[in-house]
Amino acid sequence: MSMDRRTFLGAAGVSALIVVGRASVQPLAGADRRGPAGETCPLTRWAMVIDLRRCLRDRGCTDCFAACHRAHNVPEFPDRAHEVKWIWREPFERAFPAQGSRYTEAVFRGTPVPVLCNHCDNPPCVRVCPTQATWKREDGIVMMDWHRCIGCRYCAAACPYGSRSFNWLDPRPHIAALTPDFPTRAAGVVEKCNFCEERLAEGLAPACVEACPEKALIFGNLEDPTSEVRELLRTHHTLRRKPELGTGPALHYIV
């Protein structure tokens, strides 16, 4: 095999980036792969707390949606049936069906709640995928391989949160401003939130978290007892969407 100078330098650069990226994400992730007794345990479990009290200070704000969809080249189709969305809002009673009584519902009805992929502990979408085009990483992120996906949409049927979108048509003409750092998709594949794994790899917080002016989205490592997400879960009563299904969502809401 021959390799010219240009290819070699390119490969070396990419390798260096990966090494540096890994190293820089370590502080976010917590240091050791081994637990106290020396057994291997996941050192990172990414999760998000959504503080609705802060989020609702400005009900019209869509900064997190815009930041996410811009960063990931999410198309905007004119027809709602073909909609692709990674993070969006649902009325409270849709995000949390059967949570309230008639009286509490009067308070919360119609309240916009940001929703996205829950990056479940036990994701039904991963269980059903016939090609392993979607899988769960050790750090809990549910990933998608858009080159392997056959577009059968079994995952979309399996997801109890409606978190998966399918490209019913070619998405490329419908991307408002192309972000060259992130791939676009072809027609006929499923996509969804990736918890900004590409940004995590560079040690950055997810785009939605960074974009929120109220700091209502808090992202962090559940395995780290000192993390802010753990602190919030310790001190607040939180809701998860449909916990009774056993999926183990990694998104927690402070109401």
Added chain:
Amino acid sequence: MFMWEKAVVGSRRYWAWIGALAAVIAMGTLFYLRQLQLGLGITGLSRDVTWGLYIAQFTFLVGVAASAVMVVLPYYLHDWRAFGRIAILGEFLSIAAVVMCLLFVFVDMGQPMRVLNILRYPTPNSIMFWDLLALAGYLALNAAIALVTLRAERQAVAPPGWIWPVVLLSMPWAISIHTVTAFLYSGLPGRPYWLTALLAPRFLASAFASGPALLILLTLVVRRLTRFDPGPEAIRKLGLIVTYTMIINVFFVLMEVFTVFYSQIPEHMEHYRFLFAGLEGYAPLVPWMWASMALAALSLVLLITPRFRERRETLALACGMVFTSLWIDKGLGLIVGGFVPTPLGAVARYVPTLPEVSITLGIWAVGFLVVTVLYKIALEVREEMAAL
């Protein structure tokens, strides 16, 4: 090779029928090419209703395919001589049904060129992987059995001994294809309409009613068009099978209705409300579902009354009702009913589009073509043997 020469000579009526089917297939193909070019966006499917007419036909036809066991089992295992002439028709019908199933899955794929990824990355935890294996295996089993027995018949010899284990294997395999197909749906946590252990038994009961009902209708058509006569006993026994399986099917449906409405769990009731009454004023399937219920009830009256079941005309009418009723139930209601309302409680809209309906009709025409050609071969071989 196989006795294809029998299929390429025929009457003017035969060729007119083949030509009509070819025209429907051509239309479906043209629309499919368009879908291939533009994407599944040319169907009525949407973010919330991600499966529709294609997958519903697939599900219904897996049942038709499985139902061959209703003729094969009594004939081979219990030596019901009456089914001697129609066993092969049942096997050929199931071959046509599996071909349609595979085509319906194929046209539903967003990236059809990658469909072999299912085999390149075998995934035992995915029911779809098992379903594909089950269907492909069933196709192979039935093709082998039909080919070998028909060839033996033509040579006036007993079929080779090795075919018996294959026949035996095909019986549980038939049950498995529809069970696994039910598992596609009944194992999903967020879809209460499908989340019932009764789904697989219900699938089997409805399959074992609709499949033999179709077989009776096809046999009667063939009897009218050719010199073939299955004999009154075969039709009578098939009619009895349809009667019992249809009773069991309706019983299962009522079981489901009891659990859903006595428990009063809203998420479970909403799907039935959507199908039978409509939600938020959206009620596209209501007339269909009630028609399905009415046809089921009427067909049972005809089937249970011996006088009507024994008469060929009323039996045919009852079979038509059974088939239509169950096609509506599975080929329309089952899939869309599972998606509406969405897991978030939204009442999503779905109406199949013209391209989608055309592609669906095209695949049905492929099925009819396969049945026509295979039946013609089988019947010509029979006539040839009778003339000797």
